[in-house]
Amino acid sequence: NAGVTQTPKFRILKIGQSMTLQCTQDMNHNYMYWYRQDPGMGLKLIYYSVGAGITDKGEVPNGYNVSRSTTEDFPLRLELAAPSQTSVYFCASSYSGSGGNYEQYFGPGTRLTVT
């Protein structure tokens, strides 16, 4: 199993550009999450999904959009990038069925700079 994979690893965007951060998991997890991590600020939840076709806002959703058309994929869309969106973005997944616990498995992250 590859676990949770994210692409790209790094990206530089100009203000006003758009991009999609890709996230894929091969563990058949039903829950998926997007976080951003700023220096000294911990992990902030942007959006999460409890299954294909179901998404919900987290703590800091403004400026982002998500979709979940399959169990495996959970892309994060940035529209009209702003310098405040400069951060490291982590995708995570977890399993809520029988035998599951609350552990989340994280991808390696995407480092985004908006200038």
Next chain:
Amino acid sequence: QKEVEQDPGPLSVPEGAIVSLNCTYSNSAFQYFMWYRQYSRKGPELLMYTYSSGNKEDGRFTAQVDKSSKYISLFIRDSQPSDSATYLCAINSGGSNYKLTFGKGTLLTVNP
């Protein structure tokens, strides 16, 4: 009061020292407690998981939960340079809520 408070450090110790990392929380509904380790430029990975008061040991690591004080700790014995990382506590209230509430993380450096 924030839901989870964690001293961000940084914490610098010599190799072989005992390290104590701590978090406090405000919501008594929290009942699942985790410690994640995050190496520089990597994603967090689960280190310890517990759901009851008391101690849980795994090698050089001990997780301690005191629900009456709303206080959790991670102890690292015989610390090694390879333990240098950021340690994040994460807490969950259980039931149908699968979201984790994270502390801000403590940056630990173990000097050889």
